Amino acid sequence: MNSSNKTNNNLFTKEFTKDPYRTYAELRDTDPICKTLFPDGQYGWMITKYEDAVEVLKDLRFIKDFSKLIGGKMEHESIFTHNMLFSDPPDHKRLRGLVQQAFTPRMVTGMRERIQEITDELLSKVSNNNKINLIDDFAFPLPIIVICEILGVPTEDRDKFRLWTTSLIEGSNGEHAEDIAIHMQEFTEYLGERFAKVRLNPGEDLISQLIVAEDEGEKLTEKELYGVVSLLIIAGHETTVNLIGNTILSLLEHPKQLKLLQDNPELIRTAIEESLRYNGPVEFSTSRWARESFEFKGKSINKGDLVIIALNSANHDPYQFKDPEVFDITREKSPHLAFGKGIHLCLGAPLARLEGEIAISSLLERFPNIKLAIDREELEWRPGMIVRGVKEIPLSF
Numbered sequence: 001m002n003s004s005n006k007t008n009n010n011l012f013t014k015e016f017t018k019d020p021y022r023t024y025a026e027l028r029d030t031d032p033i034c035k036t037l038f039p040d041g042q043y044g045w046m047i048t049k050y051e052d053a054v055e056v057l058k059d060l061r062f063i064k065d066f067s068k069l070i071g072g073k074m075e076h077e078s079i080f081t082h083n084m085l086f087s088d089p090p091d092h093k094r095l096r097g098l099v100q101q102a103f104t105p106r107m108v109t110g111m112r113e114r115i116q117e118i119t120d121e122l123l124s125k126v127s128n129n130n131k132i133n134l135i136d137d138f139a140f141p142l143p144i145i146v147i148c149e150i151l152g153v154p155t156e157d158r159d160k161f162r163l164w165t166t167s168l169i170e171g172s173n174g175e176h177a178e179d180i181a182i183h184m185q186e187f188t189e190y191l192g193e194r195f196a197k198v199r200l201n202p203g204e205d206l207i208s209q210l211i212v213a214e215d216e217g218e219k220l221t222e223k224e225l226y227g228v229v230s231l232l233i234i235a236g237h238e239t240t241v242n243l244i245g246n247t248i249l250s251l252l253e254h255p256k257q258l259k260l261l262q263d264n265p266e267l268i269r270t271a272i273e274e275s276l277r278y279n280g281p282v283e284f285s286t287s288r289w290a291r292e293s294f295e296f297k298g299k300s301i302n303k304g305d306l307v308i309i310a311l312n313s314a315n316h317d318p319y320q321f322k323d324p325e326v327f328d329i330t331r332e333k334s335p336h337l338a339f340g341k342g343i344h345l346c347l348g349a350p351l352a353r354l355e356g357e358i359a360i361s362s363l364l365e366r367f368p369n370i371k372l373a374i375d376r377e378e379l380e381w382r383p384g385m386i387v388r389g390v391k392e393i394p395l396s397f
Contacts, residue, residue, distance in 0.1 A: 007035040007036065007043065008031075008037070008046075009036075009037045010037075011036055012038070012039045017383065020283075020312065021312070021316055021325070024310060024312070024313035024316060027046075027048045027313065028049050028313065028317060032049040032052060033045055033047055033049075033296070033297055033298075038308070039383075039384075040385065044287075044305060044306025044307060045301065045305060045306065045307045046308055046309075047309045047310065048310045048314065048317075049314065049317055049319070050314040050317035050319065050321075051317075051319070052314075053310075053314040053337055053341075056307060057337070057340060057341040057344070058341065058342040060089075061290060061292060062289065062291070062307055063088050063288065063290075064085065064086050064087060064092075064287070064288060064289075064344070065087050065091075066287070068088070069289055069291070069304050080168070080230045081227060082226065082227030083095060083224065083227035083228045083230070083231040084096040084099075084228070085231055085344065086286070089343070092343060093343075094219070098220060099210070099228060099232065099347065102150060103347050103351055104350075108351045109354070112354060112358070114149070115142075115146060115354060116358055118141075118142055118145050118146065119358050119359055120362065122141055123138065123363065123367075125137070126138075127366065127367075130396060131395065131397070132370075132395050133393070133394055133395075134244070135241065135245055135389075135391065138244070139240070139242075139244035139245050139359070140241050142244070142355060143237035143241060143355050144158040144161060144237040146237075146355065147233060147236030147237050148161075149205075150205065150232075150236070151233065152198070152203055152206065152207050152208060153194065153233070157190075160186075164184075164187040165233065165234045167179055167180050167184075168180060168184065169234070169238060169382075169384050169386050191226055191229060199211055210228060211225065232348075235346070235347075235348060238281075238387055239281050239282060239346070239352045239387075240351075240352045240355045241389065242281030242282075243275065243276065243352060244355075245390055246275060246280070246388065247356065247360055248393065249279070249390070249393065250279055250327050251271075252371070253376070254327045257271075257327055257328070260329060260330075261329055262364055262368060267329050267330065268357045268360060268361050270329055270330060271329035272357055272360070273331070273336065274327060274328060274331050276315075276334075276336055276338035276339075277324075277334050277336035277338065278327045280311060280315060280338035281338070282338060282339075282387060283311065283386065283387060283388040284308050284309065284310055284311060285308055285340065286386070287307075289304055289307065290302065290307065308385075309337070311337045312388060315338065320335070321334070367395075367397035369397050370397045371397070373395055379391075379392075379393065380392070
């Protein structure tokens with residue numbers, strides 16, 4: 001039994017961020033549950049194999065609410081942690097249930113026409129330019145407009161959300177703490193003003209529904225209202241932004257697959273699933289902590305230990321996926337972990353998939369001859385521990 005607790009202190013380099021897959025392959029072979037120094041200065045366990053990842057995602061001994069380990073309130077508590085992503089049963093079920101109805105497959109399917117409208121409008125704006133900045137012009141505005149409309153938030157505020165969410169997500173590498181604190185305060189004040197307006201004049205949007213739930217007492221606290229809405233704004237667009245960007249990059253890097261998709265547009269669904277597996281938009285799971293001390297796969301896990309799953313590593317595990325380093329848009333069954341698994345399976349997965357399908361199909365139909373306008377080596381990958389994507393993708397057509 002391998003109980004080695006050797007710590008890897010030098011994993012998160014710029015080279016790793018650019019291409020982590022070779023490192024993942026080595027770790028899966030040599031130390032699939034490795035003790036790691038994460039960019040924010042915390043030590044914890046990183047899970048790299050698919051089978052182990054699934055077990056951790058489903059094992060309730062790994063909890064999401066750190067305050068339970070220290071007997072209640074945390075010293076530096078954030079409003080952004082009072083939501084279903086950072087809670088455990090029974091709170092998790094209650095919070096998830098309040099927003100679940102807005103993201104059922106049936107509700108999402110009913111949004112197809114509106115998503116197509118927004119897509120067409122965004123592409124029309126750049127159609128005469130012979131070029132497009134994929135993230136700024138298209139991949140960012142599409143999902144943020146959609147989530148703003150679901151929540152009832154003015155779409156003209158979307159650039160503020162981009163600043164705030166980028167700060168929070170890319171700040172997961174432990175840098176720029178002062179800027180993050182300012183942006184969190186601005187985000188909190190914005191939400192407070194928005195909630196006040198909605199209380200005076202509630203509508204049919206999701207924020208109105210949540211405020212009614214808060215007013216009814218037991219269902220939602222004020223902190224949870226802030227936590228749930230901020231999570232929906234952040235998660236409601238970040239995954240899709242990087243899904244669109246990473247999919248286009250993968251297609252451009254594999255011209256035969258791009259041609260195959262253009263000749264067979266009906267392959268868009270499996271193409272999106274393969275993109276989610278091959279270079280998924282969420283690099284790592286959010287944090288879990290061991291509720292108790294126990295042995296796990298030969299490792300001594302202590303109570304309070306931090307555990308994080310390398311989702312993109314699990315999705316390249318050859319024991320689960322045949323030829324995992326091959327990008328194949330005809331790959332039929334793909335039980336990838338891009339949206340997690342278990343009770344924390346991403347609530348917005350159906351919406352992200354639909355937005356990705358419409359965005360990629362429409363872009364390739366409108367501009368069939370897109371090319372990367374810079375050398376791939378010039379692309380700048382986003383820092384931070386959570387998302388995987390590039391800051392900008394200049395395309396010519």
